[in-house]
Structure formats: C-alpha cells, structure tokens
Amino acid sequence: MSRATSAGTDSGAGSDTDSAAGTELATLGGRFECKVCWHVYDPRVGDPVWQIAPGTPFSALPHHWTCPNCSTEQAGFLQLED
Numbered sequence: 001m002s003r004a005t006s007a008g009t010d011s012g013a014g015s016d017t018d019s020a021a022g023t024e025l026a027t028l029g030g031r032f033e034c035k036v037c038w039h040v041y042d043p044r045v046g047d048p049v050w051q052i053a054p055g056t057p058f059s060a061l062p063h064h065w066t067c068p069n070c071s072t073e074q075a076g077f078l079q080l081e082d
C-alpha cells in the first residue's frame, strides 16, 4: 500500500508544477489590449509608466488608470485570450 502511494505522488509532481503556473495566471486575470492603439497591459509586467507593480491584475488597477500610450479609459480595453 505504501509503495503504491509514493509512486502516485511521484507521478503527480510534474503536473502539479504546470497547474501552479496556470493558477497564477488565472489569478492575475490575463492580459488586456487597448482597442485604440493595441497597447497590451500584462499583469505579470505591470505598468512602469503608471508605476504599477508587476503582479497587479487589470481589475486591481486604480480607477484613474488609462492607457499609457493613448489615454484610453479602462473600458476601452479588451481581454486577450492566451
């Protein structure tokens, strides 16, 4: 019994690493693209223009945040499908 348990743990280790990375991306909410100038906000990068720290989801941006390239409001962004 104990041998079978440890074997199952070993085989699941690799897939656990993959799912952890996917969960992190899902938590961040994905990237958003400006409909006007195609600027992409990537939550893994943040926004150095607005001093937004890496790891900040688009939904957590301050309300006064606008496109750093063309000043389009957040409502003018579309979520990208990765």
Ligand SMILES: [Zn+2]
Residues within 6 Å of the ligand: 034, 035, 036, 037, 038, 039, 067, 068, 069, 070, 071, 072
């Ligand atoms: Zn823009």
